[in-house]
Amino acid sequence: MTRWARSSEFYVGLILLLLFAIIGSRNGAFFSAANLFDLIRSAIVPGIFAMCATMVIISGGIDVSFPAIATFSMFSATKLLLAWHFDGPVFVAFALAGAIGLCLGLINGLLIAYFRLPALIVTLGTSSMFSGFLLTFVGSRQVSNLPASLDRFGKLQVVKFAGEGGITVGLPMTVLFTAAIVLAVAGILKYTMIGRGIYALGGDPVSAERIGFSAKFLQCFVYGFVGLLAGIAGMIQTTMMRSSNPVDLLGTELLIIAAVVLGGVRITGGHGSVLGALLGLLLIVTIQNSLILVGIPSYWQRLVIGALILVGTGIAAYQIKRSSAKRKSILA
Amino acid sequence: MSIPTAKRPEPDSSYGRFSFSLRRWMAQDGNLMRLFVIMIVVWAAMAMLSPRTFLTIDSFSSMAFQFPEIGILALAMMLAMISGGIDLSIVGTANLTSILAAMMMVRLMPADAGAGESAMYMALGVLCALVSGVLCGLLNGWAVAKIGIPPILVTLGSMQLFIGLAIVLTEGKAIVGLPEAFSSIGNGTLVGLPVPLLVFAACIVSVYALVNRRPFGIKLQMLGSNPTAARYGGIDNTAVLLKTYALSGLLAAVAGLVIIAHTNSAKADYGTSYILQSILIAVMGGVNPNGGFGKIAGIVMAVLTLQFLSSGLNALHVGNFFKDFVWGIVLILVMVANEIGPKWRWRRRQPESSV
Numbered sequence: 001m002t003r004w005a006r007s008s009e010f011y012v013g014l015i016l017l018l019l020f021a022i023i024g025s026r027n028g029a030f031f032s033a034a035n036l037f038d039l040i041r042s043a044i045v046p047g048i049f050a051m052c053a054t055m056v057i058i059s060g061g062i063d064v065s066f067p068a069i070a071t072f073s074m075f076s077a078t079k080l081l082l083a084w085h086f087d088g089p090v091f092v093a094f095a096l097a098g099a100i101g102l103c104l105g106l107i108n109g110l111l112i113a114y115f116r117l118p119a120l121i122v123t124l125g126t127s128s129m130f131s132g133f134l135l136t137f138v139g140s141r142q143v144s145n146l147p148a149s150l151d152r153f154g155k156l157q158v159v160k161f162a163g164e165g166g167i168t169v170g171l172p173m174t175v176l177f178t179a180a181i182v183l184a185v186a187g188i189l190k191y192t193m194i195g196r197g198i199y200a201l202g203g204d205p206v207s208a209e210r211i212g213f214s215a216k217f218l219q220c221f222v223y224g225f226v227g228l229l230a231g232i233a234g235m236i237q238t239t240m241m242r243s244s245n246p247v248d249l250l251g252t253e254l255l256i257i258a259a260v261v262l263g264g265v266r267i268t269g270g271h272g273s274v275l276g277a278l279l280g281l282l283l284i285v286t287i288q289n290s291l292i293l294v295g296i297p298s299y300w301q302r303l304v305i306g307a308l309i310l311v312g313t314g315i316a317a318y319q320i321k322r323s324s325a326k327r328k329s330i331l332a
Numbered sequence: 333m334s335i336p337t338a339k340r341p342e343p344d345s346s347y348g349r350f351s352f353s354l355r356r357w358m359a360q361d362g363n364l365m366r367l368f369v370i371m372i373v374v375w376a377a378m379a380m381l382s383p384r385t386f387l388t389i390d391s392f393s394s395m396a397f398q399f400p401e402i403g404i405l406a407l408a409m410m411l412a413m414i415s416g417g418i419d420l421s422i423v424g425t426a427n428l429t430s431i432l433a434a435m436m437m438v439r440l441m442p443a444d445a446g447a448g449e450s451a452m453y454m455a456l457g458v459l460c461a462l463v464s465g466v467l468c469g470l471l472n473g474w475a476v477a478k479i480g481i482p483p484i485l486v487t488l489g490s491m492q493l494f495i496g497l498a499i500v501l502t503e504g505k506a507i508v509g510l511p512e513a514f515s516s517i518g519n520g521t522l523v524g525l526p527v528p529l530l531v532f533a534a535c536i537v538s539v540y541a542l543v544n545r546r547p548f549g550i551k552l553q554m555l556g557s558n559p560t561a562a563r564y565g566g567i568d569n570t571a572v573l574l575k576t577y578a579l580s581g582l583l584a585a586v587a588g589l590v591i592i593a594h595t596n597s598a599k600a601d602y603g604t605s606y607i608l609q610s611i612l613i614a615v616m617g618g619v620n621p622n623g624g625f626g627k628i629a630g631i632v633m634a635v636l637t638l639q640f641l642s643s644g645l646n647a648l649h650v651g652n653f654f655k656d657f658v659w660g661i662v663l664i665l666v667m668v669a670n671e672i673g674p675k676w677r678w679r680r681r682q683p684e685s686s687v
Contacts, residue, residue: 062484111664115671118621120418120484124608125663132657140653251604254420254488267482299504303496309489310475317481 008264008316009276016283023286027293033161034169035290041171043285044240045070045249046256047178047278048233051185052226053260054277058189059222060202060269061119062257065108065127066230067249072130073100074234076138078244081147090153090239097235098228104130105227109220127253134246144243154239174236181229186274194221202269258305259284262312283308363618363670364630370666371637378644385647393526397519399639400532401590405606406613406631407539408583413614414543415576416556416623417476417483422584423606424494425468427599430588431498433461434507434598437514447513454514461585468494469581470574477573491607498600506599510592518593528590535583540628542579552576557624612659613638616666638662 024030049066056063077097086092104126111122146154153173160170189195197218200208209215238244263280265272287305292298378386385391405422412419436457441450468490475486520527543549551572554562563569592598615621616637617630641662642655 111668115668117667117671121611121615121621121667122664124611125660125667127660128608128612128656129660129664132653132655132660135653136651136657140651254491258485258488258492261485267485297503299499301496302492303500306489306492306494306496309485309492310481313481313485313489314475314479317479321480 007276009273009279011315012263012276012279012283012312016279016286019283019286023290023294026295030290030293035293037169037171039282039285039289040175041240042289043281044172044174044178045233045237046252046259046281046285048181048229048236049252049256050260050277050281051181051274052229052233053257054265054272054274055185055189055198055222056119056226057257057260057265057267058202058269058272059198059218060205061112061219061222062267063108063119063123063223063226064253064257065104065123065130066226066233066256067251067253068127068130068134069101069104069227070230070234070237071246071249072104072134072138072234073097073231074238075134075143075244075246076100077231077235078143078146078150078238079138081150082143082145086147087149090149093147093150094232094235097231099231101227101229101231101234102224103227105230106220106224108227109223112223113216113219131246131250138246140246142243142245146238146242146244150239151242154242172240174240177232177236181232182274182278185229189274194218198222199270202271204270255284255305256281258309262309264316266316267313364627364633366669367616367618367630367633367637371633371640374637374644375640378640378647381644382647386644391643391647395639395643396526396529397594398643399635400526400528401587401594401603402606402609402613402638403532403632403635404535404583404587404590405610406617406635407535407628408580408587409610409614410617410619410626410628410631411539411543411552411576411583412483412487412580413619413621414552414556414623414626415573416559417573417576418487418611418621419472419577419580419584420484420487420607421468421472421491421494422580422587422610423603424491424498425465425581425584426588426591426606427602428468428494428498428501428588429461429465429585430592431501431507431598431600432464433457433589434510434592435501436460437511438507438509441511450511450513454511457514458589461589462582465581465583465585465588466578467581468584469578472581473574473577476577477570495600502598502600504600506597508597510596510598515593515596518590518596528594531586531590535586536628536632539579539583543628548572548575553624555623556620609638609659612663616663618670 020030029035049070052063052066074097077093077100080096081093108119108123108126111117111126112119156173157170158173158175160168187195189198197208197213200211200213201215201218205215208218234249237249241248259281260272260277261267261280262283263272263276263278265277265280284305287308288301291301291304296304405426408422409419434457437453440456441453472483472486472490475481475490476483517527522530543552551562551567554565554567555569555572559569562572591602595602613631613634614626617627617632617634619626619630638659641658645655645658
């Protein structure tokens with residue numbers, strides 16, 4: 001078999017196509033533009049989160065605080081803008097949310113890099129800290145009167161046409177943001193020294209340091225960058241919902257990590273690709289959105305996703321075990 | 333804690349290894365000591381801030397009904413963490429097993445059941461919960477030990493699976509109307525002590541006996557500190573892992589039973605924030621997240637500290653969200669203190685030893 005046919009991206013893609021075919025054959029409405037656009041729309045924010053999770057996991061860490069960071073940045077940024085009676089370009093709102101996210105992400109990065117604390121537990125702690133702080137001191141009630149420019153931006157659409165039944169279907173402008181971020185993360189991971197460092201650090205931290213990568217810098221970069229992306233994702237959520245809700249995104253972290261891992265990003269670090277992560281995410285989003293189209297009640301979702309995670313990671317782990325056993329037998 | 337030891341010579345030959353382990357033992361005891369001080373300080377602070385509501389028999393007895401469930405879950409988390417893993421599925425296991433028990437009690441029991449018959453159904457429900465808890469744990473252990481999936485992924489998936497199964501079984505609704513006798517056990521007292529507290533005490537004693545008085549405990553700690561070395565040392569890692577996760581599942585099922593007996597209802601998505609809290613308690617109690625070490629006394633003190641904190645904050649009428657904030661900060665601070673505490677002492681001793 002050729003190399004690409006053995007990659008996990010190939011398998012996830014295959015399963016995804018199979019799923020599309022099954023759902024599509026059972027219910028023609030699945031392939032309607034309205035449904036497909038709906039699918040894409042519901043992947044816009046999770047898509048950015050998936051990029052966050054991918055970067056961190058490849059670097060050998062894990063981050064469960066990105067929904068809390070996203071919520072914190074979007075809600076406090078919205079509150080600030082409202083307090084300033086802001087009506088300038090939208091760019092400022094995204095920059096502000098991104099900057100807040102960057103600061104919060106750097107807190108994670110500093111704790112993990114300089115105190116050498118386990119990433120899972122640090123981010124669990126900061127996640128609880130950030131959302132607790134937000135809900136206690138900034139506010140816990142949804143803000144629906146967004147600044148006018150944000151509101152206008154939320155209504156902008158990239159493509160738009162009247163579907164069957166006269167309902168206009170379209171994709172919001174923010175889909176371009178996600179596309180840009182996906183390309184940027186893919187570019188960083190593939191074509192920059194920092195990206196190579198992230199893979200090296202995740203593969204073997206000691207070797208990475210010996211060949212001259214600074215683990216501290218890389219970890220701060222990864223967690224900071226993830227914070228930045230999460231902040232932007234939060235602002236996107238706000239413009240798409242046309243309101244800022246401080247509990248909206250919380251609790252999605254484990255599902256996103258599961259999606260990314262299904263896409264072949266190895267939780268032990270050093271392995272994985274942006275394409276795989278996206279495919280894994282699409283798989284989860286499709287299950288969440290479309291099981292109902294084949295007549296499976298929505299309360300089966302979690303069971304199906306749980307089984308999928310266990311089977312998917314089980315196959316991957318089994319393959320690794322088998323290939324390493326083979327290698328050992330050659331040595332012996 | 334740090335008595336100046338200027339005159340003590342520092343051995344630097346092979347004896348140094350022995351003295352190092354001794355010192356590490358001291359440092360670990362120092363952790364317990366520090367935790368004890370933190371617990372007393374938190375208690376005193378809360379008592380001073382709201383003496384009227386915090387320092388009452390009522391508040392202590394309501395605390396004694398609250399912390400056992402999270403305490404038992406933290407014990408389950410501790411076992412998985414000592415083995416070098418983590419168990420994110422404990423809350424899922426607790427909910428699934430308690431729903432099975434509740435269904436046994438509510439759906440199967442005939443309406444006109446006599447006292448003896450209803451006791452039998454209750455016992456059946458409890459047994460069913462415990463057995464299914466062990467099975468849930470064995471599934472985790474099997475996937476970790478036999479297939480080789482990292483524990484965090486296994487339990488992430490099985491958490492979704494168990495909660496998903498519970499949702500499918502109940503179609504998302506809560507099961508209410510447990511037999512009165514059962515919930516009166518959960519809210520009752522025996523010789524003046526709340527039953528959940530007694531259950532927690534029983535769990536503590538049995539886990540203590542297992543970890544500190546049986547070969548299993550040594551094997552578990554060796555596996556957690558270095559799996560490869562443990563294997564070459566003749567330990568059957570697979571058996572130890574299976575046993576650990578089965579125990580963790582069993583404890584989760586016990587916690588689930590305590591929860592439904594206390595709240596008188598079973599829900600598929602009850603207490604999802606307990607996962608974070610049990611990790612927090614385990615880490616605060618001095619369990620090494622990388623595996624190999626953990627003390628039950630630490631867990632008990634961490635549970636009590638958090639309970640004092642949360643009851644005290646409740647008495648002050650600050651919102652639930654503020655508690656999350658404080659807990660996050662406490663977790664980070666405790667970890668930073670555990671990390672830099674020993675290093676700092678070691679650095680300070682360096683010049684003395686060179687004299």
